[in-house]
Amino acid sequence: MEMFATHIEEVVAVLLFGVGFTTLLLHRNLIKKIIGLNIMDTAIYLMFTSVGYVEGRTAPIMENGITDASHYINPIPSGLVLTGIVVSVSVTALMLALTVRLYRRYHTLNIDRITLLMKGEDD
Amino acid sequence: MPLIRNFPFFCIMLSMICGISSAMLPGKIARKVTVVLAAVVAALNTALLVHLMQAGESYHYLMGHFPAPWGNEIRIGPLEALLCVLFSIVLMFSALGGMYRLKRQVDPKKENTVCVMLDLVLAGTLSMLYTNDLFTGYVFIEIMTLASCALIMCRQNGRTMVSAMRYMIMSLLGSGMTLMAIMLTYTLTGHLLIENIREAVTALYVSGQYRAPLTVTIGLFFVGLGIKSALFPFHTWLADAYGYSTPAASATLSSIVSKAYILLLMKIFVRMIGMDVVRGLHLNDLLFVFGIIAMIMGSLSAMHSHDLRRMVAYSSVAQIGYIYAGMGMGIEAGLVAAVYHIMIHSAAKSSLFISSSELADVSSGSKRFSDLRGAGKRSPLAGVCxxxxxxxxxxxxxxGGFISKLVFSEAAFQYGGIHMWVMLLALALSTLLNVLYLMKTVITLYRPARDGMEYTVEKPDTAGVCAMVGFVVLNVLLGVLSQPILTVIRTGLQLFA
Known part of the structure; x- marks a missing residue:
């Protein structure tokens, strides 16, 4: 139990990952699926940042001429999170654009209804 | 450093630049750019392959000026060069063969978008094959996902939009799991470059620490990339995505995109974690079991489909099963068989997609088997292809398929035990099913057409003829030249691990 208290960020991140993953997989509503996708990605970034943060150290930008590496945190996890955010923004944009297209054509956001309507059309 | 060693970097940059500039070019020129680009990439990689085979080595190439534990780098060996040659040739023929139909199926203003996506798929494939950095691998996974989604929906009707949505959802679940696995790997080892991770993982495994997180990480990589490469229980998006998009798109998706994910998984298993560790944790059996089930179930689904394109799509599931089963044996012979099967399937599946759309064209656009009777006589070249x-x-x-089945059985004999029997039985059963549905189709193509049916047969376009002749030659060559190719694969894998 002690581990849970000291690693609260990781525990929360894994829970959020699960919430996002199941929403993206199981929810019928396309907009909520996209929300799920963002929760899932954000959970991973939370985990990355919490792993990369060391208490008492600062961001790796040189201040007051301190060159000692132990004064700063490792910049790589933060860099990865930034890259990851860019990726998930573009993916979200594409998903939203697709959703708009589908809504204009079928006037619903429910993926099951859309599939049914699609099967009614001829090829 | 000799100039030839810069070729991989040139190839990636060239595909990116062509992709971006195609967005501004008119469709007609953009199509030519794509074909020429693929030909140039194939030529450069052939030169590189010859150079590397003569030297018998692989090398690292720094992307930037920071050395090993910090910087980003790519790594090139004979295996990567060989696969790049094949993939670029397949992409070239797929683009050529799909061009004529592109004019009819895609809004003329958006024709160049298709070429942009094809160029990006090539860039993504090259980078995924070459990269030595796990996170770069992830970024290119996402670029490939976006490009392939756009490829599916470039033919804008209800079905392609829905299947693009389904493809996106499944793909994003896969990439989410892969990103989680990359995060866990970084947390466990503190590295992103593959060799550094290998050292750390081996040390962890020997010391017996963090056994559970390591297992979970490997499992996440497997499921994540398994979803993206359409391994059996995760293949639900496949039939619609391949079945309704333009022929160029489905040929590229089935023969290049899904293979790039498998090769990335192979890189992770063989080079990053090490097959010894995977075998030690018994995770290779997971691949083996999923692969065997896919071999049978994919063929069964293919038998039940009434539509030519969907049948060809489902047959991919079975062939991907072969590849996973080969990898799952975890020995070198199994990996050789898997890589060779990747090449065979890549060439055969893209030519099936291109020729089946030509066959449907001469049958009033129908893909149903009952209308396809006699299509092989109406379009002889497509029939032969x-x-x-x-x-x-x-x-x-x-x-090629014969040689690959032979190599698979040899690997099974080498492995021995229960795996051997399961693999041999599955191979026999799957071959039987393949004969049933593929040869039945071939016979349908040459049966007399139904009475009273009138078909308009257009003269095939030059690009399509070139593509189909090319595919026939490629398929025959892969079989005839199997021994040299297998030698390159073996050398490549020894340098790879």
Missing amino acids: FTISAMSLVGVPVL
């Missing part, structure tokens, strides 16, 4: 590729997948001697 379809027959040769189908025969290759079934495993008729001299063609």
Whole structure:
């Protein structure tokens, strides 16, 4: 139990990952699926940042001429999170654009209804 | 450093630049750019392959000026070069073969978008094959996902939009799991470059620490990339995505995109974690079991489909099963068989897609088997192309599929035990099913057409003819030249691990 208290960020991140993953997989509503996708990605970034943060150290930008590496945190996890955010923004944009297209054509956001309507059309 | 060693970097940059500039070019020129780009990439990689085979080595190439534990780098060996040659040739023929139909199926203003996406798929494939950095691998996974989604929906009707949505959802679940696995790997080892991770993982495994997180990480990589490469229980998006998009798109998706994910997984298993560790944790059995089930279930689904394109799509599931089963044996012979099967399937499946759309065209656009009767006579070249590729997948001697089945059985004998029996039985059963559905189709193509049906047969376009002749030659060559190719794969894998 002690581990849970000291690693609260990781525990929360894994829970959020699960919430996002199941929403993206199981929810019928396309907009909520996209929300799920963002929760899932954000959970991973939370985990990355919490792993990369060391208490008492600062961001790796040189201040007051301190060159000692132990004064700063490792910049790589933060860099990865930034890259990851860019990726998930573009993916979200594409998903939203697709959703708009589908809504204009079928006037619903429910993926099951859309599939049914699609099967009614001829090829 | 000799100039030739810069070729991989040139290839990636060239595909990116062509992709971006195609967005501003008119469709007609953009199509030519794509074909020329693929040809240039194939030529450069052939030169590189010859150079590397003569030297018998692989090398690292720094992307930037920071050395090993910090910087980003790519790594090139004979295996990567060989696969890049094949993939770029397949992409070239797919683009050529799909061009004529592109004019009819895609809004003329958006024709260049398709070319942009094809160029980006090439860039993504090259980078995924070459990269030595796990996170770069992830970024290119996402670029490939976006490009392939756009490829599916470039033919804008209800079905392609829905299947693009389904493809996106499944793909994003896969990439989410892969990103989680990359995060866990970084947390466990503190590295992103593959060799550094290998050292750390081996040390962890020997010391017995963090056994559970390590297992979970490998499992996440497997499921994540398994979803993206359409491994059996995760293949639900596949039939619609391949079945309704333009022929160029489905040929590229089935033969290049899904293979790039498998090769990334292979890189992770063989080079990053090490097959010893995977075998030690018994995770290779997971691949083996999923692969065997996919071999049978994919063929069964293919038998039940009434539509030519969907049948060809489902047959991919079975062939991907072969590849996973080969990898799952975890020995070198199994990996050789898996890589060779990747090449065979890539060539055969893209030619099946291109020729089947040509066959549907001469049958009033219908893809139903009842309307396809006699299509092989109405379009002889497409008929021959379809027959040769189908025969290759079934495993008729001299063609590639036969050699690949032979290599698979040899690997099974080498492995021995229960795996051998399961693999041999699955191979026999799957071959039988392949014969049933593929040869049945070939026979349908040459049966007399139904009475009273009038078909308009247009003269095939030059690009399509070039593509289909090219595919026939490629499929035959892969079988005839199997021994040299297998030698390159073996050398490549020894340098790879």
